[in-house]
Amino acid sequence: MSATLRLxxxxxxxxxxxxxxxxxxxxxxxxxVAVHLVKDGGEQHRPEYREKNALGxxxxxxxxxxxxxxxxxxSLAILEWLEERYPQPALLPKDAxxxxxxxxxxxxxxxxxxxxxxxxxxQYVKGTxxxxxxxxxxxxxxxxxxxxxxxxxxxAGRYLVGDEVTLADACLVPQxxxxxxFGVDPSQYPxxxxxxxxxxxxxxxxxxxxxxxxxxxxxxx
Amino acid sequence: MSATLRLxxxxxxxxxxxxxxxxxxxxxxxxxVAVHLVKDGGEQHRPEYREKNALGxxxxxxxxxxxxxxxxxxSLAILEWLEERYPQPALLPKDAxxxxxxxxxxxxxxxxxxxxxxxxxxQYVKGTxxxxxxxxxxxxxxxxxxxxxxxxxxxAGRYLVGDEVTLADACLVPQxxxxxxFGVDPSQYPxxxxxxxxxxxxxxxxxxxxxxxxxxxxxxx
Numbered sequence: 001m002s003a004t005l006r007l008x009x010x011x012x013x014x015x016x017x018x019x020x021x022x023x024x025x026x027x028x029x030x031x032x033v034a035v036h037l038v039k040d041g042g043e044q045h046r047p048e049y050r051e052k053n054a055l056g057x058x059x060x061x062x063x064x065x066x067x068x069x070x071x072x073x074x075s076l077a078i079l080e081w082l083e084e085r086y087p088q089p090a091l092l093p094k095d096a097x098x099x100x101x102x103x104x105x106x107x108x109x110x111x112x113x114x115x116x117x118x119x120x121x122x123q124y125v126k127g128t129x130x131x132x133x134x135x136x137x138x139x140x141x142x143x144x145x146x147x148x149x150x151x152x153x154x155x156a157g158r159y160l161v162g163d164e165v166t167l168a169d170a171c172l173v174p175q176x177x178x179x180x181x182f183g184v185d186p187s188q189y190p191x192x193x194x195x196x197x198x199x200x201x202x203x204x205x206x207x208x209x210x211x212x213x214x215x216x217x218x219x220x221x
Numbered sequence: 222m223s224a225t226l227r228l229x230x231x232x233x234x235x236x237x238x239x240x241x242x243x244x245x246x247x248x249x250x251x252x253x254v255a256v257h258l259v260k261d262g263g264e265q266h267r268p269e270y271r272e273k274n275a276l277g278x279x280x281x282x283x284x285x286x287x288x289x290x291x292x293x294x295x296s297l298a299i300l301e302w303l304e305e306r307y308p309q310p311a312l313l314p315k316d317a318x319x320x321x322x323x324x325x326x327x328x329x330x331x332x333x334x335x336x337x338x339x340x341x342x343x344q345y346v347k348g349t350x351x352x353x354x355x356x357x358x359x360x361x362x363x364x365x366x367x368x369x370x371x372x373x374x375x376x377a378g379r380y381l382v383g384d385e386v387t388l389a390d391a392c393l394v395p396q397x398x399x400x401x402x403f404g405v406d407p408s409q410y411p412x413x414x415x416x417x418x419x420x421x422x423x424x425x426x427x428x429x430x431x432x433x434x435x436x437x438x439x440x441x442x
Contacts (some may be wrong), residue, residue, distance in 0.1 A: 070318055075298065076297075077324035084317055095426035096305055097291055103298035110328075112276055113293065115336035125359065131350040139345065175364055219412035 003065040003085075005030035007070040008049070009058055010037045011213035014114055014174035015075040020208035021170040026086045029126050035217035037119055076110050079167045091167045095116075102161045105151050105168035109175045113144035117178055137182035145179060145189050148172070152191040158198050167203070173199050177210060224306075226251035227283040229273065231258045231265075232434035235335055236296040236393035237280040241429035242391040243300050247307045255436035258340060285334075297331050300388045312388045325381045326372050326389035330396045336366035338399055358403035366400060366410050369393070372414040379419050386423070396422050398431060 005191050007030050008021065010014035021032050033056050036043045043049060044056045052071040053060045061072040061081075072078050083091050092099045115121065117137050126133040157163040160172055176196045186193050199205045210216060228244065228251050228300050230237035244251050254439045256279050257264045262268060273292040274281045282293040282302075304312050313320045336342065338358050345355040378384040381393055392394060399415045401406050407414050416420045 038377045054371040055329060055365070056368075057333070062389070072318075072325065073323045073324040074328035077321050077328050080301075080324055081317065081321040084320070096302065099291075100293050100298050100302040103301055104293065107295035107298050107331075108276060111297075111332045111336050112278070115332050116342065121337065124357075125350070129346070129350045129352040130358075131352065132237040136345075136350075140342075144276070147277075170435070 003063050005034050006062040006064075007060065008033045008035050008052065008060040009213070009215075010035050010044075011210045011216040012177075013037065013058045014178050015057070015110075017174035017177075017208060017210060018167075018170045019059045019061060019078050019082075020213075021173065021205055022082050022091055023201075024204035024207045025059070025091060025165060025170075026082060027091060028082075028086060032214055034213075036215065039084075042119075076106060076167070079106075079170065083167070089165075091165065091170065093161055093164065093166060098155070098161050101151070101155045102168045104164040105155070105160055106166075106171045107147060108144060108151065108166075109171035112147075113141055113175060114178070116140040117182060133182060138184055141175075141179050141182060141184045142188075145175070145184065145186075145192065147198065149189040149192055150196065152189075156191050156195055158195075160195050162206045165199070165204075169195065169199050172190050172196065173205060174210075223243060224284050224286040225253050226239060227285075229254045229256050229270070229279055229281040230434070230436075231256050231279050232437040233398075233431045234258065235392075235399050236278070236331075238395035238429055239296045239388075239391045240280045240282060240299050240303075241434075242426055243303050243388070244384060245425035245428045246310060246312060246391070246423075248310075249303075249307060250357055253435055254433075257436065268404035282380075297327060297388070299310075300327075300391065304388070305377065310386075312386065312391065314382055314385065314416075319376070319382050322372070322376045323387040323389045326369060326376075327392045329365060329369050329372065330389075334362055334396060334401070337361040338403060355404060359364060359405055361433070362396075362400050362403055362405045363409075366396070366405065366407075366413065368408040370413055371414065373410075377412050377416055379416075381416050385437045386420070386425075387410055390416065390420050393417065395431075396425060406437065 050056050061078045063070050122133045125131045125136050152160055155161045159165050160161045160168040176186055230382045271277050274294045282299045284291050310436045346352045346357050373381055380386050381389040397407055
C-alpha cells in the first residue's frame with residue numbers, strides 16, 4: 001500500500017529541513033510545495049494553509065493513501081511517523097537508551113533552541129519589545145549548542161549518536177546553519193562541527209540543504 | 222529485569238509534571254528528587270546537576286539497571302522511552318495516524334508554547350529587554366492554545382485523541398495550569414477545558430499534580 005507524499009516547506013525553515021533530510025535518507029519521493037514565510041506577511045497565515053496546520057507553521061506533510069488525505073504537523077512528530085511507516089533505513093538506533101539519547105538531542109534543538117529563533121518570536125522581540133533580536137538569538141543558540149556539544153561528547157561517533165545517522169543529526173545540521181546565520185561561531189563546538197561535516201558528505205543531506213530547494217533565494221541576512 | 226527510577230523534578234515545572242503523569246499512569250514507583258528552580262539562583266545550574274542534564278533543565282529521569290545509572294533528559298524523549306520500556310498502559314494510540322496526531326499535539330505544547338513561557342526566557346524578557354513578561358506569555362500561550370483547540374476539535378473524544386489517555390493529555394494538563402498562572406482565560410478553549418476535567422478525575426493525574434508534590438509551595442503568582 002503506497003502513500004503519496006507532499007511536503008509543505010520553506011527552503012530556510014530548519015524544521016522543514018529536518019523532514020527533508022528524513023525523506024531523502026529513506027529514499028522517499030515527495031512533491032515539494034513551497035510556503036513563503038515572508039512574502040505578503042507570510043503564506044503560512046493564510047486560512048487555506050491554517051486548515052492544514054493550525055499553528056500556521058511549516059512543515060506540513062500531506063499524506064494521501066487509499067483516497068484519504070491527512071496533514072501531519074510538527075517536525076518531530078512527522079519524523080516519528082516516517083520512522084514507524086518506513087523503518088529502513090532507520091533514523092533511530094536499536095538500543096533503547098541510545099534511542100533516548102538521539103531523541104534527547106533532537107529535542108534539545110527542537111524545544112530548547114529553535115523555538116527561540118523562530119521568525120515570529122524574533123519579530124516580537126524586535127517589533128514589540130524593541131529588543132536586539134541578534135543578541136537574543138546568540139544568547140539562546142549559544143546556551144543550547146554548548147549543551148548539545150556536551151551531550152555529543154558522550155554519544156557521538158561519526159554522527160551524533162554512534163556511527164549511524166539518527167534524527168538528532170537531522171536536527172543538528174539545519175541548526176548549525178541557523179547558528180551561522182545569527183552570528184554564532186560554530187568553531188566553539190568542535191564535535192558538532194565534525195558531525196556536521198560528516199553529514200555534509202551524504203547525498204540525503206546534500207539534497208535536503210536549504211540552497212538546493214526550488215524556492216531558495218540568494219541570502220540577504 | 223527491573224530498573225530503579227528517580228525523577229529530578231520541580232513541582233510547578235510543566236515538563237516535570239508531564240513525566241510524573243506518565244509514571245503514575247503506568248503505575249511505576251519512583252523516587253522524587255526535588256530541584257528548586259528559584260532558590261539560590263536555581264539548583265538546576267549547579268555543576269553536579271549539569272553533569273546529569275547539560276541544559277540545566279528539569280526533568281531528568283535517572284535510571285539504574287544492572288549496576289549502570291543513566292540520566293535521560295527532555296520530557297518527550299523520556300515519555301517515548303517509558304512507552305517503549307513499559308508499553309502498558311499505553312500513552313500512544315495503536316493507529317499510526319492517531320499516534321502522529323497525539324505527538325503533534327504534544328509537540329505543539331512542547332515546542333511551540335512551553336519554551337516561550339520557560340522561566341529563563343521570562344527572566345530575559347523582563348530583566349534584559351525590560352519587556353512585559355505577562356503580555357509576552359499571554360501572546361504565545363494564546364496563539365498556541367487556540368491552535369491546540371482547533372486540533373482537539375478534530376481528534377478529541379473523552380481525551381485529546383479519542384477515548385484513551387495519550388502523551389498529548391500529559392502535555393495539555395500542565396499547560397492549562399500554566400495558562401491560568403499567566404492570566405490566560407481557559408474558557409476560550411472549551412474542548413481543552415473539557416479534556417482537562419476528564420483527566421482531573423483520574424488518579425494518575427491527581428498524584429502528578431503540582432500541588433501534590435513534596436516540594437510544593439503556596440503559590441505566590
